[in-house]
Amino acid sequence: MNLFRHLLALLLLFSVWGAGAQTPLTRNGKPEARIVVAQQSATDLAAAQILQRFVRESTGATLPLLHGVAPRKGDILIGASDTEGLTEDGFRLRTQDGILRISSGGDKGSVYGVMTLLERHLGLDYFAAGVYDLDRNQSVTLPAMDCAENPAFRYRQSQGYGMAQDSVYRLALRLEEPRDIFAGGLWVHTFNRLLPASTYGAEHPEYYSFINGERRPGRASQWCLTNDELFELAAAKIDSIFRANPGMKIISVSQNDSNFTYCRCEECEKVNEYEGAPSGNYIRFMNKLAERFPDKEFSTLAYLFTMQPPKHVKPLPNVNIMLCDIDCNREVPLTDNESGREFIEAMEGWAALSENIFVWDYGINFDNMVAPFPNFPILKPNIELFRRNHATMHFSQIGGSYGGDFSEMRTYVVAKLMWNPEQDTDELVRRFMRGYYGSAAPYLYQYEKLLEGALLASGQRLWIYDSPVSHKDGMLNAACRKRYGALFDSAEQAVADDSVLLRRVRLARLPLMYSNLEIARTTADRDLDALVHELDTFEKYVTEFDVKTLNERNNSPQEYCRLYRQRYLPAANSNLALGARIVWIDAPAEKYRAAGEKTLTDGLFGGASFVESWTGWEGKDGAFVVDLGRDVSFTTVETDFLHQLGQWILLPRSVRYSVSSDNTDWTPFGQVEFPEDQSVPVKFVPATITAEKNVQARYVKVEIEGVKICPPWHYGVGCPCWFFLDEVTVK
Numbered sequence: 024m025n026l027f028r029h030l031l032a033l034l035l036l037f038s039v040w041g042a043g044a045q046t047p048l049t050r051n052g053k054p055e056a057r058i059v060v061a062q063q064s065a066t067d068l069a070a071a072q073i074l075q076r077f078v079r080e081s082t083g084a085t086l087p088l089l090h091g092v093a094p095r096k097g098d099i100l101i102g103a104s105d106t107e108g109l110t111e112d113g114f115r116l117r118t119q120d121g122i123l124r125i126s127s128g129g130d131k132g133s134v135y136g137v138m139t140l141l142e143r144h145l146g147l148d149y150f151a152a153g154v155y156d157l158d159r160n161q162s163v164t165l166p167a168m169d170c171a172e173n174p175a176f177r178y179r180q181s182q183g184y185g186m187a188q189d190s191v192y193r194l195a196l197r198l199e200e201p202r203d204i205f206a207g208g209l210w211v212h213t214f215n216r217l218l219p220a221s222t223y224g225a226e227h228p229e230y231y232s233f234i235n236g237e238r239r240p241g242r243a244s245q246w247c248l249t250n251d252e253l254f255e256l257a258a259a260k261i262d263s264i265f266r267a268n269p270g271m272k273i274i275s276v277s278q279n280d281s282n283f284t285y286c287r288c289e290e291c292e293k294v295n296e297y298e299g300a301p302s303g304n305y306i307r308f309m310n311k312l313a314e315r316f317p318d319k320e321f322s323t324l325a326y327l328f329t330m331q332p333p334k335h336v337k338p339l340p341n342v343n344i345m346l347c348d349i350d351c352n353r354e355v356p357l358t359d360n361e362s363g364r365e366f367i368e369a370m371e372g373w374a375a376l377s378e379n380i381f382v383w384d385y386g387i388n389f390d391n392m393v394a395p396f397p398n399f400p401i402l403k404p405n406i407e408l409f410r411r412n413h414a415t416m417h418f419s420q421i422g423g424s425y426g427g428d429f430s431e432m433r434t435y436v437v438a439k440l441m442w443n444p445e446q447d448t449d450e451l452v453r454r455f456m457r458g459y460y461g462s463a464a465p466y467l468y469q470y471e472k473l474l475e476g477a478l479l480a481s482g483q484r485l486w487i488y489d490s491p492v493s494h495k496d497g498m499l500n501a502a503c504r505k506r507y508g509a510l511f512d513s514a515e516q517a518v519a520d521d522s523v524l525l526r527r528v529r530l531a532r533l534p535l536m537y538s539n540l541e542i543a544r545t546t547a548d549r550d551l552d553a554l555v556h557e558l559d560t561f562e563k564y565v566t567e568f569d570v571k572t573l574n575e576r577n578n579s580p581q582e583y584c585r586l587y588r589q590r591y592l593p594a595a596n597s598n599l600a601l602g603a604r605i606v607w608i609d610a611p612a613e614k615y616r617a618a619g620e621k622t623l624t625d626g627l628f629g630g631a632s633f634v635e636s637w638t639g640w641e642g643k644d645g646a647f648v649v650d651l652g653r654d655v656s657f658t659t660v661e662t663d664f665l666h667q668l669g670q671w672i673l674l675p676r677s678v679r680y681s682v683s684s685d686n687t688d689w690t691p692f693g694q695v696e697f698p699e700d701q702s703v704p705v706k707f708v709p710a711t712i713t714a715e716k717n718v719q720a721r722y723v724k725v726e727i728e729g730v731k732i733c734p735p736w737h738y739g740v741g742c743p744c745w746f747f748l749d750e751v752t753v754k
Contacts, residue, residue, distance in 0.1 A: 044167030046097060046123045049084040052161040056123075060090035061102030070125070070133040071101050073191060074141070081145045082161050096121030101133050112197070113173035116140060123165060128173065134194050139172065140165075149195035150459045151431040152185025172443075175406070178204065178381070178416035179441040182423030183434035196438035206271035207264040211324060211345065211383075212280040215242045217260050218253070220735070230256075233288035234741030241735030243281040248304040249290040258315055265319060273320040273343065276312060278305070281738040282327040303333035306342065313339040322381060325373060332372035343416070344373050345381040353386060353396075354478055354485040356404040367408070374412040382409040386433070387422035389575040389669070390488045390632045393537045395499070396428045397474040398485060399448055402437055406444045417441055426570035426580075428534045429471070431459060460531075461524045463514035467531060470510045477503050488670070490632035491538035492545055499538050507535050530568055536561045537573075544591040545627060545635055551593070558587055574631065576669060576705045583631075586707065590628040599655050600624045600723070600753040608646035608724075611638045622749065624649065628663060629749040631705045633672070636750075637665055642743025645675075645727040649751050654684055654721045659713045659754050660692060662725060665747040666706040671739045674700055675746045676728040678710040682720035689724060701736055723753060 047055040058071045071088050079085045086099075094100045100122050105115050109128025114136030117124050125140070127133040141147040144165055146158035178199055186193045186200070193200070201210035209216060223230055224240030230253045231240040246253055261274060278285070285291070285301045294304045302325060309321050322343035325332070330347065338344060348357065348366045357363030373380055384405060388396050402419075409417060419441060421433040436451045452471070456464035478485060481497025491499055511532045518524035539557050543549045564570075565580035573580050603624045610616055619638030622629075629636030660680045665672055680692040693712030700706070729746050733739035 044118050044121070046099065046118065046121075046165040046167075048078060048086070048163040048165060049082040050162045052083040054084045054086045055097065057087045057089055057095075057098045059092060059094045059098050059100050060088070061100060061104075063090055064102065066127070066131055067102040067133045069194075070137040073134065073194070074099065074101070074137045077141050077145060077147055077157060078163075081157050081159060082163055084161070094122050099123045099125065101125045101137070102127065108173075109171065110173045111177045113171065114139070115171040117169045118165075118167040123168070131194070131197075131199075135172075135174075135197055138195055138197070147195070148454070148458055149192055150435060150455060152183075152189035152192045154431075154459065155195070156458050174442050175410050175444050176415055176417040176441055179438065180416075180418040181421050181434055181437050181441070182387075184423055184425040184430065185434075196434065197442045198434075198438050204271070204273055205322075206268040206274045209264065209274045209276075210322075211275050211277055213275045213277050214246055214279045217257060217276065218246075220244060223256075224735070227253075229253075232284055232286040232741065233291070234284060234286075235732075237741075239284070239735065239741040241737070241740040243279045243284060243738040244735070244740045245278050245281075245285050246308075247286045247288055247291060248308040249286075249288070249294065254308065254311060258312060261312065261316070265316070272318070273322060275322040275324075275345070276309065277322065277324040277345065278326065278329060279738075281740065283742050284738075284740055285328050298333035298335055300329070300331040300333050302329040302331060303336055305329055306333055306336045306338050309342045310336065310339050313341045317341065320379075325369070326383075330366070330369045332369060332376055338377045338379070340377075340379060342377070343379045343381055344377050345383055345416075346370055346373055346414075347383040347385075349383075349385055349487065351385075352484040352486050353398045353401060354483070356401045357408060358404065360484075370409075370412045378413045378415070380409075380412065380414045381416035381418070382414040383418045383420065384409070385420050385487050386437070387420050387487060388428075388489045391490055391537070391541075391574060392422060392424045392427045393533050393570070393573050393580070394428065394489070394491050394541075395474055395494075395534045395538060396422060396485065396489070397471060397478055397498070399433075399436060399452060399471070400475060403440055403444055403446075403448045406437075406440050410444060424572065426530060426533055426565065426568065429531060432456070460514070460518070460527055461521065462517040463524060463528045466510045466514035466517065467528070470507050470514075473503070473506065473510075474498055488632065490630070490634045491541040492630070492632070492635050494538075495542045495545070499542060504535065504539060504542075511535065526568070529564055533561065533564060533568075533570070536564070540587065541630060544587070544630065547626065555592070558584060574705065576631075576667070576703050578631065578704050590707065598624075598626060598750075598752045598754055599651060599657055600649055600751045601626050603652065603751070603753075604650040606648045606650060608648065608726075609640075609644055610647075611640045611645060615639050623647075623751050626750070628707070629665065629747075631667070633665060633667070633670065633747055637747040638749065639672070639745050639747045640727070640729060641745045642729070642731050644729050644731075645725075645746070645748070647725055648686065649723040649725065649753070650686075651721050651723070651753065654719050655753075656717045656719050657753050658715075658717055659711065659752070660723055660725075661709050661711040661752040663749045663752075664697075664708045664710060665749070666700055666702075666708055667747075668701070668703060668737065670745070671733060671737070671742075672745045672747050673730045673733070673737070674708055676730055678728075679726045680712055681724045681726075682718055683722040683724070684720050686722045690720075692718065692723070699734070723751070725751065 103124035103126040105126040111129045113128035114132040115126040125136040149155040228238035231244045320341045326347040351362045419437045423434045432455045477498035483497040562584040605620045615638045622636045674697040679694040681689040683689045695710035733744045
């Protein structure tokens with residue numbers, strides 16, 4: 024009995040102490056607490072306004088917002104001075120003397136402290152622009168608290184189409200944007216923005232890369248980094264940018280977006296050889312800038328030809344290394360595939376030289392954004408890997424384009440992990456799906472898990488220029504796609520009475536529908552009625568949902584549907600070249616030869632990705648003969664070319680046709696000249712010649728004059744370019 028009384032007394036004492044330390048926010052829809060801003064800073068004021076807004080939405084009560092007054096018991100003080108141990112964006116929530124104090128480690132720490140408070144105690148969970156959960160309760164009392172958090176990375180960036188639609192969305196996910204910290208908006212691939220080739224190239228070609236025997240000024244050319252005059256010009260430009268942006272401390276001075284275009288002049292090559300990598304010249308140049316402006320920070324890329332670290336020079340502390348894993352596969356963590364291990368070797372090399380590393384990780388399919396990309400399981404292990412190797416800044420280019428594969432969930436999950444990598448990815452996925460898809464969530468979760476398992480079982484790589492066609496025998500085989508479709512049918516039925524949730528489910532279904540369409544166009548064995556229905560439904564949804572683009576090149580889904588009907592659905596006109604034999608004169612690249620002998624005349628047109636059907640020539644002209652098997656009568660010869668600048672695939676200069684009955688004596692049939700095309704969208708461009716009257720012949724010769732070398736305006740300036748050809752049509 025005495026023991027019981029003693030325990031009861033302790034319990035009562037604890038209850039009284041706990042109650043005294045609590046902070047009543049509201050009672051019966053009326054305010055109990057006040058919000059006091061310690062100093063009139065824009066960030067603290069924003070934090071206070073966010074707290075006031077969501078408390079009002081949750082409880083119906085508007086807490087008074089004050090500044091310049093002493094806090095009293097029961098207040099929430101934003102901008103307290105309890106900052107020990109806090110880093111940039113970090114915060115502390117501590118109840119002391121009856122006041123809940125929110126302290127910031129700098130930058131947006133007070134905002135993130137408020138967000139954490141709302142998440143833990145008012146149930147706020149932000150899923151997308153304007154979409155969040157929030158508890159509804161007229162009376163809220165906060166418990167006593169004493170907690171602090173610092174982010175895993177001082178800068179966290181991802182994609183998300185909703186950021187521009189809802190300013191609080193980005194803050195809720197603790198994400199930042201380059202404009203927040205980079206002076207003048209100078210963030211990656213800045214050489215040409217700093218010193219435009221259009222301004223300096225003609226008069227000073229010596230400022231630009233020496234490639235294949237000559238200087239190559241151009242908007243994608245790199246700088247000659249051993250040129251002292253260029254350094255002084257760049258330093259003066261950078262100084263003017265910092266002066267125009269007071270308060271900004273970091274700028275990107277980094278190579279243009281191209282591979283193999285670094286300078287090979289005599290002086291640069293001496294450094295390249297000594298340092299064992301082109302990155303040596305870049306770090307030497309950045310160190311000179313860092314010494315010139317010791318109070319500033321200079322970010323530069325370790326990307327493609329600069330990925331490997333130099334052997335001797337070390338970056339100064341105010342040189343930020345932005346290391347990019349663009350060439351790595353995505354089906355397993357970087358530690359578990361060969362391409363990833365090569366990157367890890369480079370990362371460990373940089374980590375031995377610097378503690379100021381910014382990792383740019385790619386979780387996106389640039390060529391087919393509206394396609395399945397099941398890489399959620401690798402996000403956490405990769406982020407943990409980056410953190411172990413001195414990464415303090417992180418950009419996860421996860422694929423947050425509208426209409427893309429679980430776009431909103433990608434942004435949500437990776438944002439949470441960049442703040443705290445110790446969270447469980449699967450639980451984050453489940454939480455998002457429950458909040459965003461409602462009762463459809465179990466079916467969509469099964470779909471995602473089946474995709475992940477099927478990808479691993481297939482042994483097929485997942486990469487940033489992937490195509491659904493690459494997975495038609497793996498995670499997107501016919502049986503899998505049938506199962507996925509059934510799960511989406513169930514998901515739609517589960518939310519059929521909720522138009523908002525049904526729209527979200529149908530938006531999430533677009534990648535599966537797109538995959539069905541892409542795979543169907545590669546085979547003649549298909550259910551035409553079902554295919555037309557799928558195409559019509561896909562077009563209806565992308566139009567209704569206003570999906571803008573299918574890929575990085577800004578090709579619209581509506582244009583895709585129009586071309587699909589034109590290129591891939593059966594046409595009334597028969598092709599006399601169907602199944603014809605191909606004989607090479609100037610053969611394509613080795614890896615395309617065997618396939619090209621069949622695909623050039625198989626009746627199936629290639630798609631926007633060149634993983635199937637297309638036949639490519641690099642840095643040369645091409646020529647071949649089409650043997651129709653017998654003399655036939657025709658009026659038209661046509662070949663189909665691909666325009667995709669991002670993959671260094673340019674239209675040829677010209678195509679010339681000639682015909683023969685004996686493969687010896689040739690008669691000209693016509694020639695097509697291609698104008699130079701600098702436009703970004705992917706295109707299919709036919710080269711068509713139609714005679715005024717019928718021609719009788721067995722053989723058709725096709726001779727293509729390629730551009731061969733990328734021109735100054737192109738990413739690959741001075742390097743060999745490709746042309747790609749698919750179907751030959753004779754009719």
